Amino acid sequence: MKRLFLAAAILSLGAAPALAGDPAAGEAAFNQCQTCHVVANEEGEVLAGRAGRQGPNLYGIIGRTAGTVEGFRYQASLVQAGEEGLVWDEENLVPYLLNPQDFLRETLDDRRARSGMTHRVRNEDMARDLVAFLAQFGEAPAAEDGGDDEEAAAD
Ligand code: HEC
Incomplete structure (x- = not known):
């Protein structure tokens, strides 16, 4: 009972800093991604990875x-998820990275959904580190506004 209460307390913290990943550790972990992915800005400048x-x-x-991503040939399931409103954030990227196929099956409520990405990150800490690393690259870094965005947890 006590443990359950503790779990609930931790969950209610949501995106609190305690659960945030370590971008430096994420940079090291990005090694496993760069065979397939780069991080390159609009000018084509490669900020992470090589030529994946x-x-x-x-x-x-x-x-x-x-x-x-324009010009990239995705599998149908991921495109469908986007059309149904899936926007990547610090929270939903974690389960995606742990198991893209299960994530899509749950998100689309379709047992036959398929992911074009078969790679899985070993554990949740590593997934959070990777997300913290990737969050550094983009136009407008997500503003920290107290983290009371309940809707992100829906579904
Ligand atoms: C073996 C190649 C491969 C590896 C390794 C890989 N990915 Fe992917 N990733 C893909 C492919 C292919 C897709 C497109 C998936 C689809 O179409 O369903 C993808 C999609 C994604 C997406 C969704 C992108 C979007 O535009 O919606 C994210 C996020 C992502 N990968 C992150 C990672 C991270 C982080 C790692 C390292 C832990 C990683 N991937 C490792 C091949 C890979």
């Missing part, structure tokens, strides 16, 4: 609608 093109550019991933 099997996956979409991850520049500005936080706040971006899923499956919308």
Whole structure:
């Protein structure tokens, strides 16, 4: 009972800093992504990774609608998720990175949904570190406004 209460207390903290990842650790962990992904800005300047093109550019991933990098050939499920309103944020990227296929199946409520990304991050801490690292690259870094955005947890 006590443990349950503690879990609820932790959950209610939401996106509190205690749960935020470490961008430096994320940079090291990005090694496993760069065979397939780069982070390159609008000018084409490569900010992370090298020449990975099997996956979409991850520049500005936080706040971006899923499956919308122009010219990239996504699988249908990810495009559909974006069309249904999936916008990447610090929270939903974590389960996606842990298991893209399960994430899409749950998000779309479709057991046959498929992910074009088969890679899975080993554990949640590493996923959070990666998200913290990727959050550094983009137009408008997400503003910290006290974190009372309840709707992000829906579904
Ligand atoms: C073997 C290649 C490969 C590796 C390794 C890989 N990815 Fe991917 N990733 C892809 C592909 C392909 C897609 C497009 C998925 C689809 O179409 O369903 C993708 C999609 C994504 C998306 C969604 C992008 C969007 O535009 O909606 C994110 C975020 C992402 N990857 C992050 C990562 C991170 C972080 C890592 C390292 C932990 C990683 N990926 C490792 C191939 C890879």
